Amino acid sequence: MRPSLKIALAWMAILVALTAGPGLGRPADPSDPQIVSVPTAPGLAVRLRRMGLDPFAEWEGQIYILASPRGLASLRSAGISYAPENGRLSSSRFAAAGSQGGLNGAYHSYKELESDLFALEQQYPALAKVYDLGLSLEGRHIYALKISANPARDEAEVLFLGCHHAREWISVEVPFLLGKYLVENYGLDSDIQRLIDSSAVWIIPLVNPDGLEYSIQTYRYWRKNRRDTGDGSFGIDLNRNYGYQWGADDDGSSPNPDSEVYRGPAAFSEPETRAVRDFFLGRNIRALVSYHSFAQTIIYPWGYTTVPAEKDAAMEAIAAHMAALIQAVNGRTYSYGESSRDMYLTNGDLTDWAYGVSGIPAYTIELPPADEIHGGFFNAEADIASIFSENLPAMLYLIDWSIRDFRPAPPQDKNDPGRDAPGRPRRIIPSLLGWNPRSGGN
Numbered sequence: 334m335r336p337s338l339k340i341a342l343a344w345m346a347i348l349v350a351l352t353a354g355p356g357l358g359r360p361a362d363p364s365d366p367q368i369v370s371v372p373t374a375p376g377l378a379v380r381l382r383r384m385g386l387d388p389f390a391e392w393e394g395q396i397y398i399l400a401s402p403r404g405l406a407s408l409r410s411a412g413i414s415y416a417p418e419n420g421r422l423s424s425s426r427f428a429a430a431g432s433q434g435g436l437n438g439a440y441h442s443y444k445e446l447e448s449d450l451f452a453l454e455q456q457y458p459a460l461a462k463v464y465d466l467g468l469s470l471e472g473r474h475i476y477a478l479k480i481s482a483n484p485a486r487d488e489a490e491v492l493f494l495g496c497h498h499a500r501e502w503i504s505v506e507v508p509f510l511l512g513k514y515l516v517e518n519y520g521l522d523s524d525i526q527r528l529i530d531s532s533a534v535w536i537i538p539l540v541n542p543d544g545l546e547y548s549i550q551t552y553r554y555w556r557k558n559r560r561d562t563g564d565g566s567f568g569i570d571l572n573r574n575y576g577y578q579w580g581a582d583d584d585g586s587s588p589n590p591d592s593e594v595y596r597g598p599a600a601f602s603e604p605e606t607r608a609v610r611d612f613f614l615g616r617n618i619r620a621l622v623s624y625h626s627f628a629q630t631i632i633y634p635w636g637y638t639t640v641p642a643e644k645d646a647a648m649e650a651i652a653a654h655m656a657a658l659i660q661a662v663n664g665r666t667y668s669y670g671e672s673s674r675d676m677y678l679t680n681g682d683l684t685d686w687a688y689g690v691s692g693i694p695a696y697t698i699e700l701p702p703a704d705e706i707h708g709g710f711f712n713a714e715a716d717i718a719s720i721f722s723e724n725l726p727a728m729l730y731l732i733d734w735s736i737r738d739f740r741p742a743p744p745q746d747k748n749d750p751g752r753d754a755p756g757r758p759r760r761i762i763p764s765l766l767g768w769n770p771r772s773g774g775n
């Protein structure tokens with residue numbers, strides 16, 4: 334399927350989820366963004382983005398926009414007439430997709446996740462350790478779970494992250510469940526044992542704890558963190574706040590605090606992105622996946638430009654392999670490609686930054702659903718297990734890939750705090766299947 338059509342279909346699911354009504358949190362507040370549509374015209378989407386608006390889909394001659402009251406005012410003052418879409422697509426067929434048992438049902442809240450992470454550490458002390466990477470804006474901990482059988486040894490390190498975007502609840506579950514699976518199967522499965530004996534798997538399941546709590550307690554559709562921007566709006570898009578080509582243009586992110594893709598006043602202005610940055614720079618991560626939802630897509634740098642990255646072919650080969658492994662489980666197809674070409678322009682995202690500063694393969698995986706109207710951001714609780722299990726072989730493959738050709742550093746002095754010391758300077762190992770750190774260029 335053409336990516337543009339696929340994306341349009343994926344976005345349609347957002348519309349439906351947004352307009353489904355029941356189970357989506359509190360009733361609509363006048364200050365909440367609402368969906369409107371305007372007739373498509375050449376260059377209009379770019380113009381809308383420059384106005385700080387969030388044109389998120391084009392479908393059958395209409396551009397759909399998620400707009401705050403201020404956004405609607407700027408449409409009016411620009412003489413662009415729009416039609417409200419909220420409710421237009423609602424149907425009992427879709428309503429069930431938003432239902433969750435309790436507020437967050439089987440999905441983790443911040444507190445539930447915290448407790449489950451420490452429970453894993455307690456139950457599997459030889460394999461699992463929880464690290465605190467720092468505090469969010471509202472003072473919640475950003476945790477990393479390290480899975481390793483040889484924590485004192487220099488090992489190949491792989492990183493899986495979730496929930497840059499608050500409403501993408503499934504993106505917490507998939508990396509968390511990986512950690513749980515690895516410790517529970519280490520003693521039962523010789524393949525898992527082999528992987529964990531030779532690697533350190535890092536899991537940061539909740540980059541945006543404040544946003545997640547707000548999404549659970551107050552407004553299910555919340556995306557950004559909870560920064561008070563001082564002008565009556567809240568939130569910075571954490572996945573537009575990283576410091577590589579940050580703010581390269583106003584198409585891949587917005588300078589407008591009102592926007593859903595507001596990049597913040599400066600790169601790394603937010604404690605959440607600084608926590609990830611400082612962690613990453615203190616380690617020697619050889620590959621990473623940042624989970625999002627939804628689209629069923631595996632994308633890699635660049636996001637800020639459509640020019641292929643120096644390692645485009647190598648990143649594509651890994652993505653293709655992951656997509657095939659995923660499809661073999663449940664038959665779901667995940668497309669793959671360069672972020673800017675397969676999805677849309679983004680600047681300041683984690684993967685551009687990680688690849689840009691260290692040359693490692695860095696992926697965004699947009700989890701299901703994709704092209705069916707099955708709830709968009711609001712995956713059914715019953716789908717958590719199948720979405721995790723279809724992603725597991727690709728995760729294990731990436732760990733295995735990271736082990737290959739890894740050469741550990743010489744044994745450390747006994748008094749050396751070791752690789753576990755946060756903030757330890759990272760080294761770049763250039764021998765990774767010809768995966769050399771990039772040296773300038775695109």
Ligand SMILES: [Zn+2]
Pocket residue numbers: 497498501624625626
């Ligand atoms: Zn996302």
